[in-house]
Amino acid sequence: MxxxxxxxxxxxxxxxxLPVIFHAFQTVFRRHDRREVSPDEIIGMFGPPEEGILRKELSHCGSLEEAVKEFYHLYEENHTRLVxxxxxxxxxxxxxxxxxxxxxxxxxxxxxxxxxxxxxxxxxxxxxxxxxxxxxxxxxxxxxxxxxxxxxxxxxxxxxxxxxxxxxxxxxxxxxxxxxxxxxxxxxxxxxxxxxxxxxxxxxxxxxxxxxxxxxx
CATH class of the missing domain: 3.40.50.1000 (HAD superfamily/HAD-like)
Structure with missing residues (x-):
């Protein structure tokens, strides 16, 4: 057919x-969870949308709302540079x-x-x-x-x-x-x-x- x-x-x-996704996630994890994550680790988190990933994976985050807000800001701010x-x-x-x-x-x-x-x-x-x-x-x-x-x-x-x-x-x-x-x-x-x-x-x-x-x- x-x-x-x-x-x-x-x-x-x-x-x-993927480069801007990696950058945004790595920055948020570094600032809000004080840990480094590799691109392969980020790919392993894929499944739910970004907010769902952060909700599930951030271990020591004081404010999920702030982390999500920063992710979206980083994604948009760096899109032209990285994509x-x-x-x-x-x-x-x-x-x-x-x-x-x-x-x-x-x-x-x-x-x-x-x-x-x-x-x-x-x-x-x-x-x-x-x-x-x-x-x-x-x-x-x-x-x-x-x-x-x-x-x-x-x-x-x-x-x-x-x-x-x-x-x-x-x-x-x-x-x-x-x-x-x-x-x-x-x-x-x-x-x-x-x-x-x-x-x-x-x-x-x-x-x-x-x-x-x-x-x-």
Whole structure:
């Protein structure tokens, strides 16, 4: 069946936002918890939105409200400095729009940080459906967000593909019954290889375009 809907993870898949995420979390943990956390440790915390991560992981924080406020400030203040737009991603999304593919983002990040990144990268109107970590009860690898996106798009699982840069993404896509592809096409990703086996791994955005063009004949 020809693909009609293309679903994406966001951080590390459509936007090289992991550097600003690491910076914001590391600064908050250093100032509010007096401990250093590595990028790998931060990735291990992923699942709930940012406020949920801080609520769960901060051990000696005097004020969670202040820590959360500072995280959002750091994320927005350093976004332009640490996140570089990708021309390849912009071209890929234009290709999908021009050929009438329906698109969705399913991300574990909260609505607030997603909207900051989407605005800064010029992607605020790029997707038909956006499901953030604030919109689901169960984070990836649970397929809840993907299934909800399919429902909102009006697409069958056989008509859709899902792409992400983490094992949780691959597991979620597979659990939802979609063809699922690992992507390693941005400078900073959650995985350098996948323990969960995707249907294929794309190291260039052109590989997705070639797949879709091949289907269309």
């Amino acid at each position: 020809r693909t009609k809907a293309v679903l994406f993870d966001f951080d590390g898949t459509l936007a090289d936002t 570089r737009p990708s021309g390849d991603i912009r071209d890929l999304l234009a290709f999908l729009r021009d050929r009438s593919y329906r698109t969705a983002v399913i991300t574990g990040k909260g609505r607030r940080t997603f909207e900051i990144s989407a605005r800064e990268l010029g992607l605020s109107d790029a997707f038909d459906v956006t499901i953030t970590g604030n919109d689901v009860e169960k984070a990836k690898p649970d397929p809840e967000g993907i299934l909800r996106a399919l429902d909102e798009l009006g697409a069958a699982k056989e008509e859709a593909v899902f792409l992400g840069d983490s094992d949780a993404d691959i597991a979620a896509g597979k659990a939802a019954g979609l063809r699922t592809y690992g992507v390693l096409w941005l400078p900073t990703t959650q995985a350098s290889e996948f323990r969960e086996k995707p249907d294929a791994v794309f190291r260039r955005t052109a590989q997705l375009r070639e797949l879709l063009e091949g289907e269309a004949g």
